Amino acid sequence: MLSKKASVDSHGEESSYFMGLQEYEKNPYDPVHNPSGIIQLGLAENQLSMELLESWLEKNSDVTGFKEDGGSIFKELALFQDYHGLPTFKKELAEFMEEIRGKRVRMDPNKVVLTAGSTSANETLMFCLADAGDVFLIPTPYYPGYDRDLKWRTGVEIVPIQCTSSNYFRITKFALEEAYKQAQKQNLNVKGILITNPSNPLGTTMSKEEIDIVINFCMTKLIHIVSDEIFSATVFSSPKFVSILEALPERNLQDSIAMNLVHVVYSLSKDLGLSGFRVGMIYSNNKMVISAATKMSSFGLISSQTQHLISNILGDKKFMKYYMKENARRLKKRHEMLVSKLKRIGIRCLRSNAGLFCWVNMRHLLSCDTFEAEFELWNKILCNIKLNISPGSSCHCSEPGWFRICFANVSEEMLQVSMQRMKVFVETVIGDQIRHRNMQISFSRKPLVTKWAFGLSSFDHQLDR
Amino acid sequence: MAIEIVQQPSVGLSKIAVSETHGEDSPYFAGWKAYDENPYHETQNPSGVIQMGLAENQVSFDLLEEYLEANLEAANWGKKVSGFRENALFQDYHGLQSFRKAMASFMEQVRGGKAKFNPDRVVLTAGATAANELLTFILADPGDALLVPTPYYPGFDRDLRWRTGVQIVPIHCESANNFQITPEALEAAYDHARSMNIKVRGVLITNPSNPLGATIQRKVLEEILDFATRKNIHLVSDEIYSGSAFYADEFVSIAEVLESRNYKDSERCHIVYSLSKDLGLPGFRVGTVYSYNDQVVTTARRMSSFTLISSQTQFLLASMLSDKEFTQKYIKINRERLKKRYEMIINGLKKAGIECLQGNAGLFCWMNLSPYLEDATIESELAIWKTIMHEVKLNISPGSSCHCSEPGWFRVCFANMSEETLEVALSRIHEFIKRKQDRQVLCMM
Numbered sequence: 038m039l040s041k042k043a044s045v046d047s048h049g050e051e052s053s054y055f056m057g058l059q060e061y062e063k064n065p066y067d068p069v070h071n072p073s074g075i076i077q078l079g080l081a082e083n084q085l086s087m088e089l090l091e092s093w094l095e096k097n098s099d100v101t102g103f104k105e106d107g108g109s110i111f112k113e114l115a116l117f118q119d120y121h122g123l124p125t126f127k128k129e130l131a132e133f134m135e136e137i138r139g140k141r142v143r144m145d146p147n148k149v150v151l152t153a154g155s156t157s158a159n160e161t162l163m164f165c166l167a168d169a170g171d172v173f174l175i176p177t178p179y180y181p182g183y184d185r186d187l188k189w190r191t192g193v194e195i196v197p198i199q200c201t202s203s204n205y206f207r208i209t210k211f212a213l214e215e216a217y218k219q220a221q222k223q224n225l226n227v228k229g230i231l232i233t234n235p236s237n238p239l240g241t242t243m244s245k246e247e248i249d250i251v252i253n254f255c256m257t258k259l260i261h262i263v264s265d266e267i268f269s270a271t272v273f274s275s276p277k278f279v280s281i282l283e284a285l286p287e288r289n290l291q292d293s294i295a296m297n298l299v300h301v302v303y304s305l306s307k308d309l310g311l312s313g314f315r316v317g318m319i320y321s322n323n324k325m326v327i328s329a330a331t332k333m334s335s336f337g338l339i340s341s342q343t344q345h346l347i348s349n350i351l352g353d354k355k356f357m358k359y360y361m362k363e364n365a366r367r368l369k370k371r372h373e374m375l376v377s378k379l380k381r382i383g384i385r386c387l388r389s390n391a392g393l394f395c396w397v398n399m400r401h402l403l404s405c406d407t408f409e410a411e412f413e414l415w416n417k418i419l420c421n422i423k424l425n426i427s428p429g430s431s432c433h434c435s436e437p438g439w440f441r442i443c444f445a446n447v448s449e450e451m452l453q454v455s456m457q458r459m460k461v462f463v464e465t466v467i468g469d470q471i472r473h474r475n476m477q478i479s480f481s482r483k484p485l486v487t488k489w490a491f492g493l494s495s496f497d498h499q500l501d502r
Numbered sequence: 503m504a505i506e507i508v509q510q511p512s513v514g515l516s517k518i519a520v521s522e523t524h525g526e527d528s529p530y531f532a533g534w535k536a537y538d539e540n541p542y543h544e545t546q547n548p549s550g551v552i553q554m555g556l557a558e559n560q561v562s563f564d565l566l567e568e569y570l571e572a573n574l575e576a577a578n579w580g581k582k583v584s585g586f587r588e589n590a591l592f593q594d595y596h597g598l599q600s601f602r603k604a605m606a607s608f609m610e611q612v613r614g615g616k617a618k619f620n621p622d623r624v625v626l627t628a629g630a631t632a633a634n635e636l637l638t639f640i641l642a643d644p645g646d647a648l649l650v651p652t653p654y655y656p657g658f659d660r661d662l663r664w665r666t667g668v669q670i671v672p673i674h675c676e677s678a679n680n681f682q683i684t685p686e687a688l689e690a691a692y693d694h695a696r697s698m699n700i701k702v703r704g705v706l707i708t709n710p711s712n713p714l715g716a717t718i719q720r721k722v723l724e725e726i727l728d729f730a731t732r733k734n735i736h737l738v739s740d741e742i743y744s745g746s747a748f749y750a751d752e753f754v755s756i757a758e759v760l761e762s763r764n765y766k767d768s769e770r771c772h773i774v775y776s777l778s779k780d781l782g783l784p785g786f787r788v789g790t791v792y793s794y795n796d797q798v799v800t801t802a803r804r805m806s807s808f809t810l811i812s813s814q815t816q817f818l819l820a821s822m823l824s825d826k827e828f829t830q831k832y833i834k835i836n837r838e839r840l841k842k843r844y845e846m847i848i849n850g851l852k853k854a855g856i857e858c859l860q861g862n863a864g865l866f867c868w869m870n871l872s873p874y875l876e877d878a879t880i881e882s883e884l885a886i887w888k889t890i891m892h893e894v895k896l897n898i899s900p901g902s903s904c905h906c907s908e909p910g911w912f913r914v915c916f917a918n919m920s921e922e923t924l925e926v927a928l929s930r931i932h933e934f935i936k937r938k939q940d941r942q943v944l945c946m947m
Contacts, residue, residue, distance in 0.1 A: 038736075038770075040703075043640045043801045087587045094578075094586060101577045103570065111570060112563045117785040118629075118778075153628050153787075154593075157808050164665055165519040169644075190639055190665070190805070228516075259513050298513055306593070313592040313813030315628075329519035332526060333665070336632045340812035341785030 042190060052181055053415060057425040066423070068450060076455045079425040081237060081393045082446035083271065083310040085367040089360050090309070093350060100349045110345070117341040120334050122151040126344040129351035130318060134303060136357070137270045142282045148322060150330040151344070153315040153337035155267050155304035156186050159231075161337070162300055162319060163191040165329045166261045167228040172196050173263075174216045174230045176208050178396075178432035178439070180237045187231070196220045196227070199435045202398075205387060206239055208232070208247055213254045229261030229298075230254070235268040235278065238432050238441035239396045240389030242272060248284045255298055262299050270308035270361055272391040273369035282320075296322040305347065307393060308364070314343045368393070368445060371452070375444045378456040382463045393445040397426075400438030402466050411437040422458040523664040525656065533887075533897040542895070544922065552927045555897045557712065557865045558918035559746065559782040561839040565832050566781070569822055576821035592813040595806050597626040601816040604823035605790055609775060611829055612745045617757035619792060625802040626816070628787040630742050630776035632809040634661045634706075637772055637791055640801050641736045642668045642703035648738075649673050649691045649705045651683045653868075653904035653911070655712045662706070671695040671702070674907045677870070680859060681714055683707070683722055688729045704736030704770075705729070710743040710753060710863030713904050713913035715844075717747055717863050720754040727759060727771075736770045745780030745833055747863040748841035760794065768794035777819065779865060780836070786815045840865070840917060843924070847916045850928035854935045865917040869898075872910025874938060883909040894934045896927055 057079050066074035094101065103111040117123065127146040134144050152158040167173065169192025175183060176198040187193055198216040200206040213230075220227045232251060234243040255262050264281040272278045285295050300321040306312035316339055319330050351357060375395055376386050387396040403410040408430045415428040429439035444452060514520075533555055542550035570577060579585030592598065599621070606619035627633040642648060644667025650658060651673040662670055673691040675681040688705070695702045705726060709718040718726075730737040739756040747753035760768045773792040778784035788811055791802045823829055847867055848858055859868040875882040880902045887900040901911035916924055 038734075039797060039801070040640055040643045040646075042643075043797065082591055084587070084591065087590065090590070091586050098574075098578060101579075102574060103577065109567060111567055112560070115563070115566070115783045115785050116558060116560070118787075153809055153812075160808055165515055168516045168518070171516075185804075185807070190808075228513075261513055311590050313590050315593070315810050315812050325515055325519065329515065329524075332524045332660075335629075335660075336635050336665075337628050337809040338787050340628075340787050340815040342818065343812040343814050346814065 045189075052184075053412065053428055053431050055181075057415075057419060057427065060419060061425045064423070066451065066454075068454075072454075073423065075419070075423040075425055076447065076451050076458075077425050078442050078444075078447065078455060079427045080446045081307065081441075081443050082312060083307055083364075083368075083393050084446050085310075085371060086360060086364040087310055089363060090350070093353065093356055097349065097353075100346055103345075114341045114345055118338065120151075120331055120338060122149070122339070123341065123344045123348060125352070126348035127151070129348045130303075133351045133357065134269075134320070136361070137278070137308075138280050138283060139277070142280060144282075144320065148320055148327060150319040150321075150327055150334055151339050152317040152319060152330075152334050153339055154306065154312075155265065155302050155317040156182065157315075157334075157337035158302045158304070158317040158319045159183070159186045159263070159265065160189075160191060161330050161333045162263050162302065162326075163187050163193045164333060165326050166263075166300075167191065167193045168226075169193065170225070171228040172220045172225045174198050174213070174220070174227060176200050176206075176212070176232060178206070178238055178429055178434035180233060181427070181431045183231070193228075194225060196223075196225070197433055197435075198230070202387075202436055202439075205241070206236075206396075208243075208251060210250050210254065213250070217258065227258065227260055229263060231263040231265065232281075233265040233268075234281070235266075235272060235391035237268060237392060238394060238427065238429075239387060240392035240394055241387065241396075242276060242278050242391050244276065245279050245284065248279060248281055252281070252284055252295060252299075256295060259294075260298070263302060264299065265302045267302065267304045268307050268392050269303070270364070271368055271393060273365040273372060274390045276390065278391070298323075300326060309360075311347075314347070315339060316343065316347055371444045371449075374449070374452060375442065375456075378452075379442075379459070382456075382460045383467075384459075384463065394441045394443040397440045397442050398438060399440055400436075402463065403438050406437060408437045414438075415440070418462065422462045424455055424458060518665055521664070523660060525660045528656075528903065530656070530900070530903040533891055533899070536891050537897045540895070542923065542926075544920075548926075549895065551891070551895045551897055552923060552930075553897050553918065554915045554927060555899045555913075556918045557779065557913075557915050558784065559779055559836075559840070559865050560918050561782075561843060562832065562836045563782060565835060566783075566822075569825070569828055573821060573825075576818050579817065589813050589817050593810065595626075595803050595810060597624070597811065598813065598816040598820055600824065601820035602626070604820045605775075607826070608823045608829055609744075609792070611826070611833060612780065613753070613755050613757065614750045617755055617761050619757070623792055623794070623799055625791040625793070625799060625806055626811050627789040627791060627802075627806050628809040628811055629778065629784070630740065630774050630789040631657065631661050632787075632806075633774045633776070633789040633791045634658070634738075634740065635664075635666060636802055636805050636809065637738055637774065637798075638662045638666045638668050639805065640798055641738070641772075642666065643701075644668065645700070646703045647671045647695045647700045649688070649695070649702060651675050651681075651687070651707060651711075653681070653713055653901055653906035655708060656899075656903045656905075658706070668703075669700060671700065672905055672907075673705070677859075677908055677911075680716070681711075681868075682719070683726060685725050685729060688726065692729075692733060702733065702735055704738055706738040706740065708740040708743075709756070710741075710747055712743060712864060713866060713899065713901075714859055714868045715861035715864035715866050715913075716859065716868075717753045720759065723754060723756055723759050727756070730770055731767055734770075736772065738772050738774060740774040742774065742776045742779050743864050744775070745836065746840055746865060748837055748844060749862060750833075750837065752862050757792075765794065769798075770795070772798060781832075783819075786819070787811060788815065788819060843916045843921075846921070846924060847914065847928065850925075851931065854928070854932040855939070856931070856935065859911075866913050866915040869912045869914050870910060871912055872908070874935070875910050878909055880909050887912070890934070894930050896930060 131144040131146040304317040427441040537551045542552040602621040606621040647669040776789040899913040
C-alpha cells in the first residue's frame, strides 16, 4: 500500500547507533533521580557554551520580542517566506563563516542557500548533483546519519573510501582510486565525493595536502566535492582548520572548473549548539546548483522567527568573537579531560583537534578481531555499565574495535562518573582476559606471549606520534 | 581573427536539478515580476500594481500581536532558567509534545469539536509544502499518479511531482455544477491513468478548495472516500484553509466523515494542515501530516528529519495554541473578518458586472470573466490577464495556471491587503469593465 521508499529500511533506524539512543531514552541517567541510569555519550551535541547565549538573550530581549527601532516587526517576519532568505541573516552567516576561516576566504551571501539544518542541505545537494542510482564516495569512518540523509529519498548510493588506522585514517590517492574502481565494477556512475572536515567521528581536521589529493582526484574524474564543514568552529587546537574553499583560489589554470565542483555544507547545530533551531546552509560558486537548491529549499525553509534571532546574535560581532574563543577553550578542556582519563585506564584515542567527540581505540578489549566481538563489547558497555557510545561499525569503519565517545553533551560530573564506570569495566575485562590466557597457558606446552599485551604495546607506538 | 572561447568541461547536475518541473519558468511569473517592479503603495505609489495573486491572510494580525504583548514569555522561553537551553537542543522528530497537543486541540477547535485529533498522529513538517511532498514520497513510487481535481493550486505541480517523480492526473471539474467533484469525473480520471499504464496511488483534494474558495459538501466527501475505498487507493485531504471557512458549520472535514464511519477503513486517509493561512504565519513554517495509518505516521515522522520545525517556533506556538480562550476568540473573529472581506469584493465585482463562483471560504474568490473573452480559449484568457496586469495594474491568477478546464476564470485574493487598497482595486476593475463595455457599444454603432 505504501511506496518502496516507505517500506525499505534505508532510513537506517535499525542500526546500533539509533538503538543506543533508544535504550537511553528508556533509562536516562540523572545524578539525583537515576544515578544508575544510562549516560548518553553517543550524541554529538555542544552544550558547553549555552549559558553564553543565555546571557546574551537576557540582555537583548527586544530581539525575541519582535521589537526593532521602537516598533514591532512581527507581521513582517510572520509573512516572510521568500526562499532567498532574510538578507541580513545571509549576510551575517556569510561573515560568520569568513571569521571561522580566519578571513582567508571571502564569502558571498548570494551564494548561500538556507536549509532547515544540514540534514536537509546534504539531501538537497544529492538531489541536485546525482540521479537515483548514481554514487557518492565517502571516506570511512563516517557519520551514520549519511546512510539516511544521502540515500533514502534520493536513491543515491554510497561507496566507501576505505581509510585505515595505519595512517590515522587519512584519505589517500590509492583509497580514492580503489573506491572509484569499486563503483565502476558494479556499473555505477560516480557523481562526487563527500568529505566531512573536521571529521565526524574522527575529530580531526584535514591537512592541506589531503584536501589537494581530493581536489586533484575530483578534477581528473570531473566529479563534485561536497565538503561538510559543520564542525568548523569546534577546532580547539592546532593544526588550524583549512576549508576546501581556501584550497581553490591557489589553482590558477583550472579555476572555473574547480569552483563549479565544490559545494560546502554548514550548520549552527554543532558550533553554536542550536540543533533544535534547524539552521543549515549550502554554499557554492556553481550558479546552477544555487538556483536549483534555492527552489528546493521550499521544502525545508528556516523559520523567519529563527532567522531574525540568529542574525541578531551573529551581528553582535564582539559577542561572537568572545563566544568562539571561549567555546574553543571549553571544548579543549573537556577533550583533554576525556583523553587523559581514558589514558589512565590504558585506552588510547586518535590524536584530534576538533569536534565534540574522541575516536577511541578499544581493540585490546575485544575477545577477537571481528565486528561481532565489537558489537559484543558495545552491548556489554551499554547493558553492564550503562554507557551509550557509538561502535565504529555503525560508522562503517573498516577495522573493528574503534568507538566514538562524545564529551560536550554531558556535564563534567557525568563524564567523571562515566570514566569511573569505564575503569571498573576495563579492569574486569582485562582481568577476564588474563584468567582466560592463564588457563590456556596452563593447558598448552609452549609458553604463549599474551596476544593482547603484544597487540596493545604495538598500537601504543602507532598512536603516540 | 575570431576569438576562440575555450569551452570548459563542466560537471553535469541531476535530471531533477535541470528539469522544469519546479514550474518557475512558467509565464505566470510575469505577473509577479510586474508587481515587484512597480508595487502599489497608498501614498508613495498609488498607481502601482496591486498584488491580488498572493493567498495570504493579513486580516487578523492585531489579535496575534495582542496575544504576544500579553504573553512575552512565549517568545522568551519563560522564566525557567533551562528553558532556552532545552529548547535550543531539542531536535527530536516527534516534535515538542506540548506543541503537538496544541496543534491537535487547535484542529479540533477549527472543526467546532466535530472531530477528535490524537496528538500522537500529528507529524510536524516545515510547512504544508513539505507535508504534501513528504506524503507523496510515502504513498507513491516514481511514475505513479495522484488524482487531483481541477482547478488546483499551481504549487502542486512542483510539490507533488518535482523530486518525487510522481505524476498528477487531473479530475476534470466544470462550472456547470460549480466545479464540484463528481463520481463520473473520478472514474474518468482513474480510467485515463490506467489507459496510459500509470498506477494510481491516491486522490488529493483541497478542502476548502484553492482556488475555488468553497468547501466540499459532505455528500461529495462520502463519494470520494467510497471511490478511494473501491479502488483501494489513498485519500489525502489538504485542509489548510479549514479555519478560513466563513461559517463554521459549512466546513466538513474528512475527519468527521471517518468518525461517523467509526474509522472503518480509515488507514487510507491523511490530512495536511498548516498555520500559514488560518493564522497568517507562512514565514514560521508550520505544517503537519495527520494520518490514520500507523505505518505512515512512523515513516512520516522519520522523514520529517529533512524538514523539522524550528523548536523556537514550536515553543512560541505551543503556548499560543494551548490558550483555548485565545484560539476560540481568534477563530471566531478571523472568520467574521474574512467573510466581511469576501462580501466586499463580491458586491464590488457584482456592481462592475462580474459574477463569481458562490464561495464560502478561503482568502480569494473565483471570478468569471469568460463573458469578456474574445473567444473561449486559453490565449484569450491570457490576453485579458495581460491587459489586467499592464493596464489595470492588478496581479490576479489566471485559471489556466490552476489547470482549469474552462478559460476565463481568475483567482482574486482579498485578504492580503487593507480594506482601502481593496476599494482601489475594485474601482479599477469597475473602470476597466466600463471601458470594455463602452468599446463594445462603440463597435456596435
